[in-house]
Amino acid sequence: SLLQEITRDRKNLKMTNNEGKDWLVQVKKLVEQEGTPFLCVYLDQKTRQFKLVADSESRKELRESEAFSELKEILSRTNEKKTKLQFYDDLCDAADAKSCRQLMPVESVKTNQETSLKVQMLLPHHSYDKLPVEILRIIFGYMTPTDLRNILLVSQTWKSVAEEPVLWTGFDLPDVCRRHVQALMMFSNLSLFSKLQHLALSEFFFKLKDEHVELFCDLGLSSIEISNIDLSEVSDQLLGRLVSGCKECVIKVLQDKHWGRPGVNKAISIISEIQDNSNLKSLELIHYDNLIMMATGEKRKMSLTYIPSDFLTRLFKKLDSLALENLHLSSEQLGSVFDQIVNLSRLSFRGINLDATQTRQLIDILGSTCQLKSLSLSKVDLAEIPVMAITKAIIKVETVDLEDVMIETDQIEELFLEFISSGDSKMKHLSIILMTDNLFEVDAVVFANAVNKLESVNFDGDLPETMIKEVFQVMSLGTNLKTLGTPSNQIAIDTFSNIAEVDPEVLAMALNNLQSVRFDFGGGDEADGCCCLSVAQMQAFFKQLSLKTKLKTILRKEHDDFAVQSNK
Numbered sequence: 001s002l003l004q005e006i007t008r009d010r011k012n013l014k015m016t017n018n019e020g021k022d023w024l025v026q027v028k029k030l031v032e033q034e035g036t037p038f039l040c041v042y043l044d045q046k047t048r049q050f051k052l053v054a055d056s057e058s059r060k061e062l063r064e065s066e067a068f069s070e071l072k073e074i075l076s077r078t079n080e081k082k083t084k085l086q087f088y089d090d091l092c093d094a095a096d097a098k099s100c101r102q103l104m105p106v107e108s109v110k111t112n113q114e115t116s117l118k119v120q121m122l123l124p125h126h127s128y129d130k131l132p133v134e135i136l137r138i139i140f141g142y143m144t145p146t147d148l149r150n151i152l153l154v155s156q157t158w159k160s161v162a163e164e165p166v167l168w169t170g171f172d173l174p175d176v177c178r179r180h181v182q183a184l185m186m187f188s189n190l191s192l193f194s195k196l197q198h199l200a201l202s203e204f205f206f207k208l209k210d211e212h213v214e215l216f217c218d219l220g221l222s223s224i225e226i227s228n229i230d231l232s233e234v235s236d237q238l239l240g241r242l243v244s245g246c247k248e249c250v251i252k253v254l255q256d257k258h259w260g261r262p263g264v265n266k267a268i269s270i271i272s273e274i275q276d277n278s279n280l281k282s283l284e285l286i287h288y289d290n291l292i293m294m295a296t297g298e299k300r301k302m303s304l305t306y307i308p309s310d311f312l313t314r315l316f317k318k319l320d321s322l323a324l325e326n327l328h329l330s331s332e333q334l335g336s337v338f339d340q341i342v343n344l345s346r347l348s349f350r351g352i353n354l355d356a357t358q359t360r361q362l363i364d365i366l367g368s369t370c371q372l373k374s375l376s377l378s379k380v381d382l383a384e385i386p387v388m389a390i391t392k393a394i395i396k397v398e399t400v401d402l403e404d405v406m407i408e409t410d411q412i413e414e415l416f417l418e419f420i421s422s423g424d425s426k427m428k429h430l431s432i433i434l435m436t437d438n439l440f441e442v443d444a445v446v447f448a449n450a451v452n453k454l455e456s457v458n459f460d461g462d463l464p465e466t467m468i469k470e471v472f473q474v475m476s477l478g479t480n481l482k483t484l485g486t487p488s489n490q491i492a493i494d495t496f497s498n499i500a501e502v503d504p505e506v507l508a509m510a511l512n513n514l515q516s517v518r519f520d521f522g523g524g525d526e527a528d529g530c531c532c533l534s535v536a537q538m539q540a541f542f543k544q545l546s547l548k549t550k551l552k553t554i555l556r557k558e559h560d561d562f563a564v565q566s567n568k
Contacts, residue, residue: 031055041068045076050075072324089425134162149192172198181203181212188215199246202229207235217242223282225251228271240273240365248282248321253302264302272307276314280319284348301351303328309336316340323348323376330445334358342369350403360385367392376401383407387414395419396426404434409441416450418443428455431486436461444470452479458486465498472502482515484499490555492520494533508540512549519556537552 022388030036039062040053050072052059062068078085140151140162151162173196177184187193196219201208212233224246231239243249253267257457262270267285274280281292304312309332316322317340329337329352338361341347347370354362363385366372382390383406394400395418412435417427432439439447439459448470452455463471475481485491493499493511502510511517521531545551 020261027053038110041071041075043079045079052094056477068261112348126299133161137164152192156201172196178203179337181206184212192218194556196307196434199224199228201225201231202227204229207233210235210238213238213242217245219245219273220496221246223248223250225250225252226262226267229262231266236266236269236273239270240275243273244275244278246281247279249280250284250286254288258468267302268304268306271304271315273312274315275309278315278318278479280315281319283319284321284323285325285327286323301326302329305330307333309333313339317343320344324350324352325378326351328353329559331358331529336421338362338365341365343467344370345372346374347372348374348376348401348476349380354380356381356384360389363389363393366394366397370397372397374399374401374402378403379405381406382411384483387411387418391418395422396424398426399429400427401431402433402435403431407435407438409438412438413442413446416446420446420449422454425453428480429458429486430454430456431458433458433460435459440464440467447471448474452481455480455482456486457481457484458489458491462497465501466495468498469502471512472507475513476506477509479510479513481513484514485518487516490516490518492518494521494531495534499532500534500537501538502539504534506539508544510549511541512544515550516553517551518554519554521556 027038027040031038036055037058038053039053039058041050042053044051052062052068054062064463072523101251136158140148144149148162152159173184174187177187193215199216199221201224207230210233217238222244224241224243226239227250237434251262251267251270253262253264264287271285304327309330312333316336319340320343322337322340322344323346324337325348334352334354342365350360359380359382362380363382366375367389375394390407391414394415419427436459440461440463444464444467445465452474453473483490484493499507519531
């Protein structure tokens, strides 16, 4: 603030010094001719006196302040250290001494006009534009599209980095554009519109027409989801063109006379219009229908039999991921799917009717040629398939999801034994749903060892006492498991009705060998709303947690209160 006051009052500045040294001639010119405030305090080593070289106004201000005493103390302490000194010409912001840049050594002080100009060019400024592009890209990657919109306005450097499409993944239309057609048209004229990467074509409050869909066709969208929307006034060709330009497409059809949009016929038409040169790498076609057919006892399915098999072959050939759910396919169409499995890394085959021959063909293809990383099967009858064929089909798939699959207890047990003994298994995540009757009859030791070789396991129902004890016993000694349940939907440990039968110390060691664990503490969906863990188990868990643990996350369901079961 002292220098600020001096700078504001630059009148009558005169040089005051008791030294006649040559270097002061140029300083005097700087002060008296150019009106530059000057202040220098130094300790004369010969006379041991403090010397002050300054303009008249700065000298007066400094003498009346406490700063002069502080400067003398600094010089005294520096002199006492007897270290070799290096000269610095330090530039700092007069408004804030703390904002001085890092000191840079110079060989000499020059006070001519050329140096003054150089000093102005070197005035301290903090510019994040100088950060490497790679660093900016990493930082911007943590930001939401809302933040990125603001970053575009900061500088040209930031704008060039923030405009990269990879940063806008997931950026969707603002809600107001779904409510008002005028808002959609206005937004389409903004530069931000070109940043759209994902389009959820659903729940618009007005009927979309060709002119509206045209707006999205040339954006180079990364993904699109079509569901719960009336597209009756949009041409099939235009929708096919829109989908063809995306890398990922999800079409969900709800069979309902009120909410069933886009509808079966429209969905089939969209698929039929996908171009041969499409960019599609991932396709999900899902049909929802709660109507049960009396003759078969199964849900009504959406038929794709009107789509030529050779078209499906061309479509599926370029895909990396395919998900089909609750559909009816002809034998020729199923052949088109089977022929392309070799190219897929992800396959979901749920609710697709297969006879015994087709099921065996599917399993054989999965076991011989596929390079799948994720496999999801539902409503498939594997009861007549040899265990070795099933094992070969799934043991090299990283993520396996089996739901309501018909398979016998001895098949599951043999499958687990093969998995345990296999040295080249790649399976890390296993989900077994709606199969508890057969699953829980598996030998407890076999089940426990198989589960603990995985990284995550998911199942429904309540584990029997012998099985739950064995699982946590093996887990306490060492496990590959990172969590129970799926990463997005973990199983709450305290909801197992037999969990209280596990030794507290064993349970504590087991849970602390996981990376993530979930407790609901009575907030689950059970009727009694009770935490099945005992007090002793909870105490042992938290004690072990404080000593040694691999846990990184503890999840808890929000609820008002909870009850803890006492020791038996």
